[in-house]
Amino acid sequence: MIHNFNAGPSILPKEVFEEASRAIVDFNNTGLSILEIGHRTPLFENVLNEAVSLIKDLMQLDSNKEVLFLHGGASTQFFQLPMNFLSKEKKASYLDCGVWGTKAIKEAKNFGLVEVVASSEDKNYTYIPTGFEVPIDSSYFHYTTNNTIEGTQMQWIPETSVPLVADMSSDILSREMDFNRFSFIYAGAQKNIGAAGVNLVVADKEFLKQGNENLPSMMDYRVHVANGSMLNTPPVFAIYVCMLTLRWLKKNGGxxxxxxxxxxxxxxxxxxxxxxxxxxxxxxxxxxxxxxxxxxxxxxxxxxxxxxxxxxxxxxxxxxxxxxxxxxxxxxxxxxxxxxxxxxxxxxxxxxxxxx
Amino acid sequence: MIHNFNAGPSILPKEVFEEASRAIVDFNNTGLSILEIGHRTPLFENVLNEAVSLIKDLMQLDSNKEVLFLHGGASTQFFQLPMNFLSKEKKASYLDCGVWGTKAIKEAKNFGLVEVVASSEDKNYTYIPTGFEVPIDSSYFHYTTNNTIEGTQMQWIPETSVPLVADMSSDILSREMDFNRFSFIYAGAQKNIGAAGVNLVVADKEFLKQGNENLPSMMDYRVHVANGSMLNTPPVFAIYVCMLTLRWLKKNGGxxxxxxxxxxxxxxxxxxxxxxxxxxxxxxxxxxxxxxxxxxxxxxxxxxxxxxxxxxxxxxxxxxxxxxxxxxxxxxxxxxxxxxxxxxxxxxxxxxxxxx
Structure with a gap:
C-alpha cells in the first residue's frame, strides 16, 4: 500500500489513472490512442469543452468569466500576466508570502512597476501578513492563495478596489470560495486539477480588454480566448487528465x-x-x-x-x-x-x- | 484495422502506447503512476536524462550542443527565439515557404527587423525557392525544413555564414542530416518525437551566449540550460512518451x-x-x-x-x-x-x- 504525499505532481484519483491508462491504448472505443487523435476533431473538442464546462460548474463562475487551458505551468503565468497588464507607466501590487510569490514579483519587474504591499519574509514566511493596503492606482493586486513550500494558506480574500489576481496552483478546487471576486486566476494543473504540463486560467472578460497591445500571439490571452485554447496544438493528454479529474470531483459532490x-x-x-x-x-x-x-x-x-x-x-x-x-x-x-x-x-x- | 494518417498529433509506435498505458497505473514497478511521481526524483530524472541522451545519440550531436525539452509547441518558439536573439538593432532573415514560416515571421517582427529572403507564396507555396542570398548581417537565418500543410520539404541545407535556425517540427528524426550545422533547431514533439505538449530544442552553446539579457526566466534558453529543462515542473508525461518513442527509434536502427x-x-x-x-x-x-x-x-x-x-x-x-x-x-x-x-x-x- 502506497501513500502518496507528494507536493506536485501529486496523487490523482485511482479511477482517473485507470481510465487514462485505457485511453492510451483505446480512447472511447475508437481504436486510437488519446495520444494520436487530431486535436481539431470532435474527439478532442469534446474533451476540452467538457473540461471547460466542469470548471465553470465546479467553480460556479459567472458568464463574464473565460476559462483557458494553456501550455506551461504557473511559472509561465509569472511573466505572461505582467506582460499583458504592466508597462513602464503601469504599476501592480503584490503580496510576498513565499518562494512562489517572490518569483512572481521578480518576473513582473521585467515589465513594469511593482509595489510589494506586505511581506512575511521577516519571519521566514511562516505567517500571512494582515492590515496591508493596496494602492488604488494598481493595474492589479496579486497574491498566492496557498504557499506550497512554506505551508501557509490565506483563509480570507483581500478587500481591494483594484482587479484581484491569484495564483491558486496548490489549493484550487479544494475549498469553497467566491471565485467571481477574482479578475484573474491561474493554477498549474499538477495538484488538484490534473497532470503536469498545462495551466488553468480563469479570467474576467472586462479585465482582459485592458491588456496591452502588440503582444506575441502565444502570450496574448485574448488571442487564446478567440481560439478557444486551440491557438496551437494543445497539450492534449494533460487536458484529458484534467477533464477526468474534474469529472471525478463533480461525481463526488464537488x-x-x-x-x-x-x-x-x-x-x-x-x-x-x-x-x-x-x-x-x-x-x-x-x-x-x-x-x-x-x-x-x-x-x-x-x-x-x-x-x-x-x-x-x-x-x-x-x-x-x-x-x-x-x-x-x-x-x-x-x-x-x-x-x-x-x-x-x-x-x-x-x-x-x-x-x- | 485502423490506419492513422493524422498530421499531428499523429501515430506513435504501438509498443509506446502499451508501455505508456502501463506506466499510468504502475510506473517501473513503483506502485505509482507516472502522473503522480515527483519531477525532482531519480524516477523522473532518469527519464529526462535518457531522453536527452537518446537525442544526442540519434542526431549524432557534437558536445557543443545543448538539448532542452520545453513547455509548449513550435508556436512558442516562433516568439521565444526572436525574443532571445532580436532587437531594434538586430536583424534576422527568414525563408517563407508556408503557413508555419509565415507565422514565425509575423512573431519575429514584434522583436526586431525581419528580412524575408525568398517566398514561394506566388505559387501557393507549392515549391521551395532556390538561389536566395542570406544577408551576412543577420543574427540568424530561419527556415522550415518540412511544410506540414503544403506538403513541401527542403531536400538540402542552405549554405550561409550566419547562424542557421530551423523549425523541424514535422520531419525531425525522419532522415539523416548534419544536425551539427544548425545553431538552433526546434520541433514540437507531436509528430516524430512523442506526445503533444512539449518542445524539443537543440542549440549551440556559443549561439546561446549571444542571446539578449533581462529576459523573463521562462523565456531565457540559458536559464533552461542551467536548470536542465527543470526550471519549473516539466510536462512529465509528454517527456516520458518522447523517451519511449526515441528508445523505439534507437532499437529499430535509428x-x-x-x-x-x-x-x-x-x-x-x-x-x-x-x-x-x-x-x-x-x-x-x-x-x-x-x-x-x-x-x-x-x-x-x-x-x-x-x-x-x-x-x-x-x-x-x-x-x-x-x-x-x-x-x-x-x-x-x-x-x-x-x-x-x-x-x-x-x-x-x-x-x-x-x-x-
Whole structure:
C-alpha cells in the first residue's frame, strides 16, 4: 500500500489513472490512442469543452468569466500576466508570502512597476501578513492563495478596489470560495486539477480588454480566448487528465464535499502533531495550509529515522522542499483520509517509542 | 484495422502506447503512476536524462550542443527565439515557404527587423525557392525544413555564414542530416518525437551566449540550460512518451534505418498517385515532402466519395488541412509501410472504378 504525499505532481484519483491508462491504448472505443487523435476533431473538442464546462460548474463562475487551458505551468503565468497588464507607466501590487510569490514579483519587474504591499519574509514566511493596503492606482493586486513550500494558506480574500489576481496552483478546487471576486486566476494543473504540463486560467472578460497591445500571439490571452485554447496544438493528454479529474470531483459532490474531507484530513494531522513535543509546527496557527502541512523535528538523527520509517511504510513525499528541509505532507483532493490516518498512526507510534 | 494518417498529433509506435498505458497505473514497478511521481526524483530524472541522451545519440550531436525539452509547441518558439536573439538593432532573415514560416515571421517582427529572403507564396507555396542570398548581417537565418500543410520539404541545407535556425517540427528524426550545422533547431514533439505538449530544442552553446539579457526566466534558453529543462515542473508525461518513442527509434536502427522505410513509403504513395489522372500532385516534384503527401482531385463529388471510402476502411486523417482542402496523407516514422500499401490499394481500386 502506497501513500502518496507528494507536493506536485501529486496523487490523482485511482479511477482517473485507470481510465487514462485505457485511453492510451483505446480512447472511447475508437481504436486510437488519446495520444494520436487530431486535436481539431470532435474527439478532442469534446474533451476540452467538457473540461471547460466542469470548471465553470465546479467553480460556479459567472458568464463574464473565460476559462483557458494553456501550455506551461504557473511559472509561465509569472511573466505572461505582467506582460499583458504592466508597462513602464503601469504599476501592480503584490503580496510576498513565499518562494512562489517572490518569483512572481521578480518576473513582473521585467515589465513594469511593482509595489510589494506586505511581506512575511521577516519571519521566514511562516505567517500571512494582515492590515496591508493596496494602492488604488494598481493595474492589479496579486497574491498566492496557498504557499506550497512554506505551508501557509490565506483563509480570507483581500478587500481591494483594484482587479484581484491569484495564483491558486496548490489549493484550487479544494475549498469553497467566491471565485467571481477574482479578475484573474491561474493554477498549474499538477495538484488538484490534473497532470503536469498545462495551466488553468480563469479570467474576467472586462479585465482582459485592458491588456496591452502588440503582444506575441502565444502570450496574448485574448488571442487564446478567440481560439478557444486551440491557438496551437494543445497539450492534449494533460487536458484529458484534467477533464477526468474534474469529472471525478463533480461525481463526488464537488468542492463543498471535498472541502469537508480536506478539513478532516488537515485537522487530524495538525491535532496529532500539536500533541507531540517531538515535532514542531512552524506556521502561525491561523495561517496553516490545509493542503501542505509543514513540520520539523529538532533532532536530525530522529529526523532521518522518521524519514526511513515513512519509506518503509510506503509513504512517499514526506520530506520538506529542498529549500526549507523538515517535513511536508501534502493533502490534495485525491489523497484519501485513510492515508492521513496511516501517517498519524505512524507519528503516534514514533512518538511513543521516543517519548522520554 | 485502423490506419492513422493524422498530421499531428499523429501515430506513435504501438509498443509506446502499451508501455505508456502501463506506466499510468504502475510506473517501473513503483506502485505509482507516472502522473503522480515527483519531477525532482531519480524516477523522473532518469527519464529526462535518457531522453536527452537518446537525442544526442540519434542526431549524432557534437558536445557543443545543448538539448532542452520545453513547455509548449513550435508556436512558442516562433516568439521565444526572436525574443532571445532580436532587437531594434538586430536583424534576422527568414525563408517563407508556408503557413508555419509565415507565422514565425509575423512573431519575429514584434522583436526586431525581419528580412524575408525568398517566398514561394506566388505559387501557393507549392515549391521551395532556390538561389536566395542570406544577408551576412543577420543574427540568424530561419527556415522550415518540412511544410506540414503544403506538403513541401527542403531536400538540402542552405549554405550561409550566419547562424542557421530551423523549425523541424514535422520531419525531425525522419532522415539523416548534419544536425551539427544548425545553431538552433526546434520541433514540437507531436509528430516524430512523442506526445503533444512539449518542445524539443537543440542549440549551440556559443549561439546561446549571444542571446539578449533581462529576459523573463521562462523565456531565457540559458536559464533552461542551467536548470536542465527543470526550471519549473516539466510536462512529465509528454517527456516520458518522447523517451519511449526515441528508445523505439534507437532499437529499430535509428535515423538511417527509418529513413529507408520512410523513402519506401513516400515512393510507393507518390508513384501510385502519379499514374492516376484522377488525382493531382500540386507540389513541385523535387520538393515533395516525405512526411506529408498532399494531393487533390478535381471532381468534388468524387472527393467526398473518396473520403467516405477511406473512413469506411479505417483510414483516419486523410483530409487536407482546413486552410487548403484536398487530401493529405502523413507518413511519419511510426506509420508502417503496410498502412501505405493499404491506402495505395484503395487508391488503385478507386481509380479503376472511375477510370473512364
Amino acid at each position: 468542492i463543498k464535499a471535498i472541502e469537508e474531507i480536506n478539513s478532516k484530513k488537515a485537522e487530524l494531522l495538525y491535532s496529532t502533531l500539536e500533541q507531540i513535543p517531538l515535532f514542531q509546527l512552524p506556521v502561525n496557527k491561523a495561517d496553516r495550509s490545509f493542503m501542505n502541512a509543514v513540520f520539523t523535528m529538532e533532532n536530525p538523527t530522529l529526523e532521518k529515522e522518521f524519514v526511513a520509517l515513512c519509506k518503509k511504510e510506503g509513504m512517499v513525499g514526506v520530506e520538506g522542499h529542498r529549500n526549507v528541509g523538515g517535513f511536508r505532507v501534502s493533502l490534495y483532493n485525491a489523497l484519501p483520509l485513510s492515508s492521513v490516518e496511516a501517517i498519524t498512526d505512524l507519528i503516534n507510534a514514533f512518538a511513543n517509542k521516543y517519548a522520554s | 535515423i538511417k534505418a527509418i529513413e529507408e522505410i520512410n523513402s519506401k513509403k513516400a515512393e510507393l504513395l507518390y508513384s501510385t498517385l502519379e499514374q492516376i489522372p484522377l488525382f493531382q500532385l500540386p507540389v513541385n516534384k523535387a520538393d515533395r515532402s516525405f512526411m506529408n503527401a498532399v494531393f487533390t482531385m478535381e471532381n468534388p463529388t468524387l472527393e467526398k466519395e473518396f473520403v467516405a471510402l477511406c473512413k469506411k476502411e479505417g483510414m483516419v486523417g486523410v483530409e487536407g488541412h482546413r486552410n487548403v482542402g484536398g487530401f493529405r496523407v502523413s507518413l511519419y516514422n511510426a506509420l508502417p509501410l503496410s498502412s501505405v500499401e493499404a491506402i495505395t490499394d484503395l487508391i488503385n481500386a478507386f481509380a479503376n472504378k472511375y477510370a473512364s
